[in-house]
Amino acid sequence: MKRIEAKDQVRLSIYKCFEICVNGVYYRLFRSLVTISIVVLTVAFFSNVVTEGIMTHGVARGVQQEMQIKRGDARFLAKLTEVETVAEFVERLGRTVPGTPAYRELAGVTGAAPARIGDLVSFSTRLLTYRKFFDDRLTFGKRRILLGGKTGLAAFEYLLDPENFDLFRKRLSELKSLRLPGTPDDLYGLLREYLGRMKEIEALRAQYEKAVKTIAAAYPLAVLKEKIVAGDSGVLNLVRKLGFQVDEAEYRRISGQLADTERILRLSKSLQNFTFKTRFINRFSILAKQYTPKQVMKKLKSRSNAAWFVQQAQDIPLPVDFDAQEVRRLAREFLARASLREVERVLNTKGDWREGIDRKTIWLMVVSFVVCTVGIANAMLISVAERFREIATMKCLGALDGFVMVLFVMEAGLFGLAGGVLGVVLGLLLSLLKQFLSFGRYALAYFPAAHVAGGIGAALLIGMLIATIAALYPSWVASRMAPMEAMRVE
Amino acid sequence: MSEAGPERQVIVRTIDLRKEYVKKGIVTEALRGITIEIYRGEFICVMGPSGSGKSTFFNMIGGLDAPSAGRVFIDEVDVAQLNAYELAYLRCKKVGYIFQSYNLIPVMTALENVTTPMIFAGVEPDEARKRGLRLLDLVGIGTRWFHRPKEMSGGQQQRIAIARAMANNPSMLLCDEPTANLDQATGQEICEILRRLQREQGVTIVCATHDHKFLKVSDRIAWIRDGQVSRLVRSDEVEIEVGHIG
Numbered sequence: 001m002k003r004i005e006a007k008d009q010v011r012l013s014i015y016k017c018f019e020i021c022v023n024g025v026y027y028r029l030f031r032s033l034v035t036i037s038i039v040v041l042t043v044a045f046f047s048n049v050v051t052e053g054i055m056t057h058g059v060a061r062g063v064q065q066e067m068q069i070k071r072g073d074a075r076f077l078a079k080l081t082e083v084e085t086v087a088e089f090v091e092r093l094g095r096t097v098p099g100t101p102a103y104r105e106l107a108g109v110t111g112a113a114p115a116r117i118g119d120l121v122s123f124s125t126r127l128l129t130y131r132k133f134f135d136d137r138l139t140f141g142k143r144r145i146l147l148g149g150k151t152g153l154a155a156f157e158y159l160l161d162p163e164n165f166d167l168f169r170k171r172l173s174e175l176k177s178l179r180l181p182g183t184p185d186d187l188y189g190l191l192r193e194y195l196g197r198m199k200e201i202e203a204l205r206a207q208y209e210k211a212v213k214t215i216a217a218a219y220p221l222a223v224l225k226e227k228i229v230a231g232d233s234g235v236l237n238l239v240r241k242l243g244f245q246v247d248e249a250e251y252r253r254i255s256g257q258l259a260d261t262e263r264i265l266r267l268s269k270s271l272q273n274f275t276f277k278t279r280f281i282n283r284f285s286i287l288a289k290q291y292t293p294k295q296v297m298k299k300l301k302s303r304s305n306a307a308w309f310v311q312q313a314q315d316i317p318l319p320v321d322f323d324a325q326e327v328r329r330l331a332r333e334f335l336a337r338a339s340l341r342e343v344e345r346v347l348n349t350k351g352d353w354r355e356g357i358d359r360k361t362i363w364l365m366v367v368s369f370v371v372c373t374v375g376i377a378n379a380m381l382i383s384v385a386e387r388f389r390e391i392a393t394m395k396c397l398g399a400l401d402g403f404v405m406v407l408f409v410m411e412a413g414l415f416g417l418a419g420g421v422l423g424v425v426l427g428l429l430l431s432l433l434k435q436f437l438s439f440g441r442y443a444l445a446y447f448p449a450a451h452v453a454g455g456i457g458a459a460l461l462i463g464m465l466i467a468t469i470a471a472l473y474p475s476w477v478a479s480r481m482a483p484m485e486a487m488r489v490e
Numbered sequence: 491m492s493e494a495g496p497e498r499q500v501i502v503r504t505i506d507l508r509k510e511y512v513k514k515g516i517v518t519e520a521l522r523g524i525t526i527e528i529y530r531g532e533f534i535c536v537m538g539p540s541g542s543g544k545s546t547f548f549n550m551i552g553g554l555d556a557p558s559a560g561r562v563f564i565d566e567v568d569v570a571q572l573n574a575y576e577l578a579y580l581r582c583k584k585v586g587y588i589f590q591s592y593n594l595i596p597v598m599t600a601l602e603n604v605t606t607p608m609i610f611a612g613v614e615p616d617e618a619r620k621r622g623l624r625l626l627d628l629v630g631i632g633t634r635w636f637h638r639p640k641e642m643s644g645g646q647q648q649r650i651a652i653a654r655a656m657a658n659n660p661s662m663l664l665c666d667e668p669t670a671n672l673d674q675a676t677g678q679e680i681c682e683i684l685r686r687l688q689r690e691q692g693v694t695i696v697c698a699t700h701d702h703k704f705l706k707v708s709d710r711i712a713w714i715r716d717g718q719v720s721r722l723v724r725s726d727e728v729e730i731e732v733g734h735i736g
């Protein structure tokens with residue numbers, strides 16, 4: 001008769017475990033799909049929020065750049081004709097990045113030594129971080145307590161008073177949750193420089209003002225515009241002599257843009273002609289309230305409508321002499337600018353995207369991460385908990401604790417992977433769709449592929465990790481229980 | 491085989507086995523000092539009223555739960571001294587368990603249920619399959635090996651459970667009310683299968699039950715009452731009394 005001897009149970013290979021695990025998933029397909037779908041939904045939600053944030057950021061940057069180019073003419077004109085306030089000038093200095101044309105222009109227009117410009121730029125940058133902090137981060141109440149309610153540069157002038165600064169320092173230390181961008185000593189150092197630096201900045205600004213006045217003396221605004229549209233080299237020479245950084249090619253581009261702007265303006269104005277409006281409404285049988293520039297321009301894009309417009313322009317007559325092709329081109333340009341403006345408007349309603357990913361979105365990401373964690377963990381806990389009996393049975397049949405754990409953790413990992421991949425795809429499709437609805441073609445034109453890939457990878461990894469970790473604990477508990485204890489758990 | 495002489499080999503020995511369940515501060519004494527010897531190759535029936543501690547006893551001698559006090563020796567090895575690996579080996583190879591509620595793994599087919607303990611024991615899949623089919627044949631459901639437990643009747647499920655318990659040729663089968671969920675006829679069949687296994691393969695069978703059908707097939711009967719063995723007799727002594735006990 002065989003005796004019972006005490007020997008170690010064999011350990012199954014990982015491959016064998018995997019086989020058993022996949023078998024189980026397959027047999028329990030429906031239940032598995034339910035669990036996976038929970039993972040899919042939560043990962044989809046998370047990756048949707050993340051990729052949407054990243055994509056909006058990408059669109060914002062792209063649109064901003066495109067806008068800067070499209071508005072090149074307006075910016076150029078403003079530079080030549082408008083005098084900035086000190087605050088505006090400090091703002092510009094603070095934003096100027098060394099090595100860029102804008103930086104060279106500072107030196108060119110003001111005639112100041114590069115080293116001095118560098119000092120002032122870095123001073124302004126520092127000042128700006130505090131300015132932004134004071135104006136944007138402080139609540140109304142805190143600003144009153146700390147800065148006597150002052151905003152902008154006035155806040156710094158308020159702090160220049162030593163008494164005020166001491167008060168500021170004292171109250172700041174009481175407001176524990178408030179984090180200054182630098183130490184109070186750093187701010188103090190900045191304030192000690194303040195008066196001297198501002199005097200220098202004012203001197204630079206005066207140089208700009210002088211340049212603007214020189215231009216105004218040479219060309220009244222209307223004349224200046226005409227000359228630029230005509231690509232007049234006299235303007236270019238004067239502007240360059242005054243130190244503005246603009247090369248031939250750029251000047252030509254600006255000239256073309258300004259010409260278009262002026263022409264579009266004339267076209268839009270002629271659309272307000274009452275006779276034309278009536279005829280247009282009749283011809284296209286639309287309501288009077290549908291007669292908006294955008295709607296009209298959309299019609300004018302077509303060859304036949306543009307031809308009709310030219311005919312009307314001669315007949316009424318309208319003060320425009322564009323041929324049909326030009327009308328179509330201007331209409332298209334008008335619409336392109338309008339849609340860009342529209343996207344910019346949408347972006348502005350979505351928060352401040354200039355600084356990076358908007359705070360609200362980061363908050364949303366955190367929340368969705370928590371939702372994701374709780375959702376997946378819950379699904380995994382349930383899927384282990386409802387199989388305590390099975391675990392107990394397997395232990396009665398000689399399963400090792402390790403095998404039970406590997407089985408469940410592996411299963412959770414598989415669910416995490418499958419759910420993660422599907423969820424990520426779903427989330428990405430959703431955000432693509434939403435982005436497309438908000439931003440149209442810009443959503444694709446400025447699709448930040450690399451960043452989105454990163455976001456997706458993170459979502460996938462998080463999904464898998466959470467699933468695995470969430471299964472780790474209950475299966476550890478279950479595997480260590482005596483079989484009968486586990487069987488009693490309901 | 492029904493001869494319980496002192497020369498017989500002891501396969502399970504318990505010494506003053508006790509088990510208390512503590513729940514919400516209330517202590518339930520399920521076993522209150524059981525000392526018993528079970529002989530190799532015998533068919534012993536553990537009877538007693540509901541709540542008397544049969545299942546608890548079953549769990550203790552099967553190494554499925556830890557006693558509060560006392561000792562369980564299986565083949566002179568103290569179960570409490572075994573580590574997790576040795577315990578798994580014991581459950582896998584040396585003892586087969588049969589439960590009232592079958593406890594089959596629902597996602598597996600009959601055959602897979604039977605081969606699972608073999609796979610845990612490291613048997614090659616082909617060999618396991620062959621042996622599994624043979625065992626299913628032995629319990630009379632060889633043709634239905636591809637069905638899941640849900641697609642089978644209670645009696646058929648219990649047959650799978652028996653085949654599974656026999657998977658690694660254990661020395662001992664522990665049964666906890668194997669026929670409680672079954673009708674008379676099916677219960678009788680299960681009873682006979684177990685008896686055949688004992689007679690033909692020399693497996694020790696310990697069967698906790700209310701079912702008087704087992705009185706006829708067992709060699710000895712232990713009566714448990716309030717967690718203690720109240721009577722331990724050879725079945726031929728009992729058979730005459732069944733009338734007024736039942």
Ligand SMILES: Nc1ncnc2c1ncn2[C@@H]1O[C@H](COP(=O)(O)OP(=O)(O)OP(=O)(O)O)[C@@H](O)[C@H]1O
Binds near residue numbers: 540
């Ligand atoms: N997990 C538990 N927690 C607390 N008390 C328990 C637990 N399991 C069993 N008991 C108690 O231990 C005693 C013995 O229970 P056991 O299940 O061993 O009885 P049994 O003889 O198998 O009864 P039945 O014939 O109804 O199956 C009972 O009083 C029961 O209430």
Ligand SMILES: [Mg+2]
Binds near residue numbers: 544545546666667
């Ligand atoms: Mg019981």
